[in-house]
Amino acid sequence: MYSETTxxxxxxxxxxxxxxxxxxxxxxxxATHGVLHxxxxxxxxxxxxxxPHLGYIHRSIEKMSESLSYRQFIYVTSRMDYxxxxxxxxxxxxxxxxxxxxxxxxRAQVIRIIMSELTRIASHELWVGAMAxxxxxxxPFFYTFRERETINDIMEQTCGARLTMNYMVPGGVMYxxxxxxxxxxxSFIQQFKNKITELEDLVxxxxxxxxxxxxxxxxxxxxxxxxxxxxxxxxxxxVDGDIRKRFPYSGYEQLEFEQCIDTAGxxxxxxxxxxxxxxxxxxxxxxxxxxxxxxxxxxKTKAVIKLPKGEFYSQVxxxxxxxxxYIISEGxxxxxxxxYRSPGFSNLSALDYMARGSKIGDLMATMGTLDLVIPxxxx
Amino acid sequence: xxxxxxWAATIHQWLQMHTGNWVVFWECVIIALLAITLFAxxxxxxxxxxxxxxxxxxxxxxPNRVGPGxxxxxxxxxxxxxxxxGLVPDLxxxxxxxxxxxxxxxxxxxxxxxxxxxxxIQIWDINIGVxxxxxxxxxxxxxxxxxxxxxNNKYAMLGAMRSGAQIVSYELSAGFSVLCIVVLxxxxxxxxxIAAQENGWWIFKGHIPVIISFVxxxxxxxxxxxxxxxxxxxxxxxxxxxxxxxxxxxxxxxFFLAEYINIFIVCxxxxxxxxxxxxxxxIANWTAFNSIMDYIPSSVxxxxxxxxxxxxxxxxxxxxxRLRVDQLLTLEWKYLLPIGLFNLLLVTLMAxxxxxx
Numbered sequence: 001m002y003s004e005t006t007x008x009x010x011x012x013x014x015x016x017x018x019x020x021x022x023x024x025x026x027x028x029x030x031a032t033h034g035v036l037h038x039x040x041x042x043x044x045x046x047x048x049x050x051x052p053h054l055g056y057i058h059r060s061i062e063k064m065s066e067s068l069s070y071r072q073f074i075y076v077t078s079r080m081d082y083x084x085x086x087x088x089x090x091x092x093x094x095x096x097x098x099x100x101x102x103x104x105x106x107r108a109q110v111i112r113i114i115m116s117e118l119t120r121i122a123s124h125e126l127w128v129g130a131m132a133x134x135x136x137x138x139x140p141f142f143y144t145f146r147e148r149e150t151i152n153d154i155m156e157q158t159c160g161a162r163l164t165m166n167y168m169v170p171g172g173v174m175y176x177x178x179x180x181x182x183x184x185x186x187s188f189i190q191q192f193k194n195k196i197t198e199l200e201d202l203v204x205x206x207x208x209x210x211x212x213x214x215x216x217x218x219x220x221x222x223x224x225x226x227x228x229x230x231x232x233x234x235x236x237x238x239v240d241g242d243i244r245k246r247f248p249y250s251g252y253e254q255l256e257f258e259q260c261i262d263t264a265g266x267x268x269x270x271x272x273x274x275x276x277x278x279x280x281x282x283x284x285x286x287x288x289x290x291x292x293x294x295x296x297x298x299x300k301t302k303a304v305i306k307l308p309k310g311e312f313y314s315q316v317x318x319x320x321x322x323x324x325x326y327i328i329s330e331g332x333x334x335x336x337x338x339x340y341r342s343p344g345f346s347n348l349s350a351l352d353y354m355a356r357g358s359k360i361g362d363l364m365a366t367m368g369t370l371d372l373v374i375p376x377x378x379x
Numbered sequence: 380x381x382x383x384x385x386w387a388a389t390i391h392q393w394l395q396m397h398t399g400n401w402v403v404f405w406e407c408v409i410i411a412l413l414a415i416t417l418f419a420x421x422x423x424x425x426x427x428x429x430x431x432x433x434x435x436x437x438x439x440x441x442p443n444r445v446g447p448g449x450x451x452x453x454x455x456x457x458x459x460x461x462x463x464x465g466l467v468p469d470l471x472x473x474x475x476x477x478x479x480x481x482x483x484x485x486x487x488x489x490x491x492x493x494x495x496x497x498x499x500i501q502i503w504d505i506n507i508g509v510x511x512x513x514x515x516x517x518x519x520x521x522x523x524x525x526x527x528x529x530x531n532n533k534y535a536m537l538g539a540m541r542s543g544a545q546i547v548s549y550e551l552s553a554g555f556s557v558l559c560i561v562v563l564x565x566x567x568x569x570x571x572x573i574a575a576q577e578n579g580w581w582i583f584k585g586h587i588p589v590i591i592s593f594v595x596x597x598x599x600x601x602x603x604x605x606x607x608x609x610x611x612x613x614x615x616x617x618x619x620x621x622x623x624x625x626x627x628x629x630x631x632x633x634f635f636l637a638e639y640i641n642i643f644i645v646c647x648x649x650x651x652x653x654x655x656x657x658x659x660x661x662i663a664n665w666t667a668f669n670s671i672m673d674y675i676p677s678s679v680x681x682x683x684x685x686x687x688x689x690x691x692x693x694x695x696x697x698x699x700x701r702l703r704v705d706q707l708l709t710l711e712w713k714y715l716l717p718i719g720l721f722n723l724l725l726v727t728l729m730a731x732x733x734x735x736x
Contacts, residue, residue: 031616136610138437360617
């Protein structure tokens, strides 16, 4: 039974010892990047316990989707993990297509992959900046936002939106590519390759940054699996769980790319994994950008989509980890039940375990590398 | 080289003629007014400079709306802060809460006294000048602890405790670096230290040990003024705003201004000790070169050197991530302090043997 006293007075659940104090990090705090609320028990600067409190931006997206048609509910998912909107939309589109047993045109498949990888780069770029800001370095934020801005401009040209794209629809993509798309993506690849060295000089090889991240927030492989961590967080601990490799979708099986794995499991490993992933995404885009097939960008579908009675599941690799979409259909035009398996929720659950016994400063280094997007956790 | 000593003497005589025995009082009033004006002007200029430097480093434009090129931005900000309501938390210790910003500000203003701004412009050429600076700069930590304690806020308390540990630790390193110059100059008085650099600044004359002590000094004063990468006391992402979390309006502005004045002062001290203060760049036996250098006014030399150091400290802030609190103390007690002690021995040996230029 939910009791309010345990939140208002966290000491009620576990009596404080002499010299301990409880601080509330969030819901409004510069380091939580959203309305996450952490109740932290401290002894001096050392963390004894962390209790995340969720629900500040719960919009009941899953319940809401039950009254939306199979075309409409995709748009809501752009508001879940707003930094990888394309990939969320793709997961839903894939699930609906699975139910419809639809063939997707080759052009749409390629566009989907390019957009997903651009989104991944944009998300990781933002993450590097925000993470550096958590550690007290302000400048990398502006450097990474410069590259992210270029991606956003490319997206805006084709999709008409910069953050909540709503570009993937059941059967393909909503519009064809903008005529300038290919040349702009190519120039972005050049820009990325030239400018990423700045970031490596400023952040990766910075001795203070290394001291703050190496050996901090260590998560072993077994723990990463048992907490259900996915994405770069799990891969930094040595779990080879990239959905693009494990359960390829949308044509990833035909592409040549590496799964970035580190074994250290600390904050620095998570940083390195994400940096390497950006290189891999560029590599993927390079393979596809000159070979976008001609043809339809969308399969022919009926105006009103009906899924047959049954259960459908699709999973994709977002910038943060595995996103699963589970639809139960009763044969109508709206889903009977819908459930998202979001990566942020499981990754957050490991935070308490990782940060116990470390300093407040380490908590920021650990939480930063989990890459939490709160609307994704709360939905 | 032009000296302002003549002017000072003339003003002193004129005041004595008109006010008689009250001359000291009136001189104090004039100097206090000048110090407050300098305090305000420096604060405004430095805040604007910091924002412009940050913008330049971060490929932005920075403030550019208020006044020509954004020159009046900080004036507008100050006016805003003056008009804002200064909230006092309900359970705060109201007396200490209100007192703390003034203590921090007073410590900063007292430090203006022994600084030689130009040849002959110095408020108080006290014979223990450097010791006075070390002593008075420690007062500000009391104000910070007071602010953290009286706010009745856990973030403020954590920030204040961090700040206390940090300032007290780094004072030692700064002190040892300053002692190196005192040993070389043979005096604690600021004017003597500057005079000792007439044929070359200490950083050039003192070989590698003085350069090491300069580096330690810069690191230590960056930490003492709570600047990034040592800004743990107000670590934004950890403690929201640290010891001044609960402050608003003009009380906050006083903390903010005091921080920038402190930067100016430590850089001025650094410029005085290592870069010759207002002394122009002189190279021994180059008479023609030296006399050309003498044509540049002494105040330009002083301000140029001070602002060069200020820009260096600003550059640090916008480049480095923050250290963790235990790493900060490790850096001081395990590295800087032993190196500083050993360095002081070397400098003493050098001074006794006369190895320096």
